[in-house]
Amino acid sequence: MVSIARDITEHKRAEETLRYQQRSLEHLAHHDALTGLPNRLYLIDKLNHALQNPDKQAASLAVLFLDLDHFKDINDSLGHSLGDEVLRAVSRRLSDCVRKADIIARLGGDEFTIVLQGVGSSVIAVEVAQKILLAFEQPIIIGERALTVGTSIGISVSPDDGLTTEELLRNADAAMYRAKRNGRNTFMHYTPDMTERALARLSLESDMRRALEREEFHVAYQPQVDMHSGALIGVEALLRWDHPEKGAISPKHFIPIAEENGQILALGKWVLQKVCAEQIRLADAGLAGIRFAVNVSGRQLLHEGFLEFIEGMIKTGTCRGEALELEITESVLLSEPELAAEAMQAIRKLGIAISVDDFGTGYSSLAYLKQYPLNRLKIDASFVRDIVIDPDDRAIAQTIIALGNALNLEVIAEGVETEEQRAILVNDGCSLGQGFLFSRPLAPAALLEYRRDVVKNA
Numbered sequence: 001m002v003s004i005a006r007d008i009t010e011h012k013r014a015e016e017t018l019r020y021q022q023r024s025l026e027h028l029a030h031h032d033a034l035t036g037l038p039n040r041l042y043l044i045d046k047l048n049h050a051l052q053n054p055d056k057q058a059a060s061l062a063v064l065f066l067d068l069d070h071f072k073d074i075n076d077s078l079g080h081s082l083g084d085e086v087l088r089a090v091s092r093r094l095s096d097c098v099r100k101a102d103i104i105a106r107l108g109g110d111e112f113t114i115v116l117q118g119v120g121s122s123v124i125a126v127e128v129a130q131k132i133l134l135a136f137e138q139p140i141i142i143g144e145r146a147l148t149v150g151t152s153i154g155i156s157v158s159p160d161d162g163l164t165t166e167e168l169l170r171n172a173d174a175a176m177y178r179a180k181r182n183g184r185n186t187f188m189h190y191t192p193d194m195t196e197r198a199l200a201r202l203s204l205e206s207d208m209r210r211a212l213e214r215e216e217f218h219v220a221y222q223p224q225v226d227m228h229s230g231a232l233i234g235v236e237a238l239l240r241w242d243h244p245e246k247g248a249i250s251p252k253h254f255i256p257i258a259e260e261n262g263q264i265l266a267l268g269k270w271v272l273q274k275v276c277a278e279q280i281r282l283a284d285a286g287l288a289g290i291r292f293a294v295n296v297s298g299r300q301l302l303h304e305g306f307l308e309f310i311e312g313m314i315k316t317g318t319c320r321g322e323a324l325e326l327e328i329t330e331s332v333l334l335s336e337p338e339l340a341a342e343a344m345q346a347i348r349k350l351g352i353a354i355s356v357d358d359f360g361t362g363y364s365s366l367a368y369l370k371q372y373p374l375n376r377l378k379i380d381a382s383f384v385r386d387i388v389i390d391p392d393d394r395a396i397a398q399t400i401i402a403l404g405n406a407l408n409l410e411v412i413a414e415g416v417e418t419e420e421q422r423a424i425l426v427n428d429g430c431s432l433g434q435g436f437l438f439s440r441p442l443a444p445a446a447l448l449e450y451r452r453d454v455v456k457n458a
Contacts, residue, residue: 032106034084035091041104044111045179047165050117051158062125062157064114065172066094066132069150069184070298071110072262077302077339082142086149087279089140097131113169122157122189129153129187146373151320152176161190172197179262205257207243212270217241219274220441223450224293224412227426227433232451234325236434237275238441239267259297268300269309274324276319278444283323288452291353293325302339319349325375329357333372341371348373359400369407376406379430381415388420389435393430401429403416 002201004429030042038046050061068090087110094104094112101117116125116331130154139146154175176196179186211217221235241249258264272294279292300306313319326347333356344354355376357368379400383393397413404411413425416435425433437448 023336035088035106037091037112038103038105039124040105040107043103043107047168050115050166051163057058059156060119061168062116062122062128062155062170063131063168064116064125064132064158064187065154065169065176066112066151066418067176067180068113071149072447073302073336074147074149074305076299078145079338082145086140086147087144089142090149090151093135093140094132097127097135101165113418114170120159121156125155126187126189129155130263133185133187135299152179152183152184153187154179154190155187156190156392170198179202181256193353201257204249204254205261207246208241208254208258208263211241211243213264214244217267217270218242219278220269220443221278221292221447222434222441223304223439223447223453224243224291224432224437226429227413227416227422228436230454230457232290232454233432234293235447236293236327237295239271240441259299262299264297264299265303268297271320272310273313276313276324279320280318281432282444282447283320285448287448291323291325293327293355295357296326296328298336298340301326301332301343302336303330306320307343308457310347310350310352325353325355327355327357327378330359333369337371341373344373357408358414369403374407374409376410376412379411379413379425381435384413384415384421384435385417387424388418394424397425397430398428405429 016203021029030045032039033039044216047061047063053269071083074086079218086108090112091104091106095116098104098114098116102112103116103117105113107113114128116128120124132151136149136151139148141147151368154172154177156162156172156175158166158168161171165197171194174197175188175190178194179188182188218240220240222238223232223362224234224236225231239251239255241251241254243249258267275292275294310319310321314321328340328344347354353375355375356374357373357378358380359377377400381396383396383400385393386417387393389396401411403409410432411430412432413421413430414433414434416422416425416437418435418437421435422433422437442450
């Protein structure tokens, strides 16, 4: 009898162990290992079930599609371990913004989805989106670091924006991308035209992945001049894409996509290699003594292999650091000030100049600028455009010029198109300019001709 009882007990224990293992496997199959949140499989199952509910009120739900803004920069600059900690903190913060009955899922990477059940209209979805954005205004504390993490949110609501799981997720995703294009850290409700835009974006993204291999990109060079004498003092390298079917595609359309999906690293590397090769070739052809300015994204600047890449080119003689200038946007200085300052100090040690591009469009202060090893400020073209007729634009330009003088920095005005603009800028103390008044972006061969014409007419 004792032996039989023991056998029954062991059998029950084995069954319990098996059930526990099955439950564990089921949980792992339906949850994200990093955050503990439901995963895509769980989300789709629950969405399908909710949409099939015969109760119309219960079947009315909202989908919020969230993508963290510039999260890849955190991974690239601070490492994936810290990035994982940020994702865990984000999941906890999102949980505090919704009801227990709602679903939060991590789809992968820095993408999250929230399902609000029984909402009846988009009003509740908007309130939740606003609550999330407000919560994200507070920095995320990881160790001794305080990280500001924003998020872009797209909203779709059944039945108006979709009757199936696939439609609701796709349309919320499209709305999220519209939110990113509208400046990030905001939310957008789905509208039918977004589907067409999303498809066009996917097509462009796919084409861009093959464009480098197919040599569809090229670099044009816009002269930068001394506005007193007209002498050529430098050029800005501008990336151009000649699509075989769609023709010339503006950088304002493909650069933001490249920054979001990471292609900016490969593109940026290609541009630097191209410019440095052209820099040496043109110098050998007689175009020496000028600086070649190249735009660098925040993601490039903070990427762990960026400095090593530039050092390698200088050491092998394929780049002349003293004739190179990196243009960094003002937003980079504000988002990661300490890391940016460290990277820029290392770059300056290589003899490379650094300028702040589109200066005046952000919120840089004198205190911020003093900690960076800068050489030049660039007055954004938006302030130059109406400088002749708008006193506010002229006041802003004068302030930037005065700030540059105070910090012993060169100041160059972008977008100079008329003689009146040039005269005002020179009168206010800005001697360097760039724009159609002097020249459109040129091919390398045309740049040599431009220099010869300037010397001839001097």
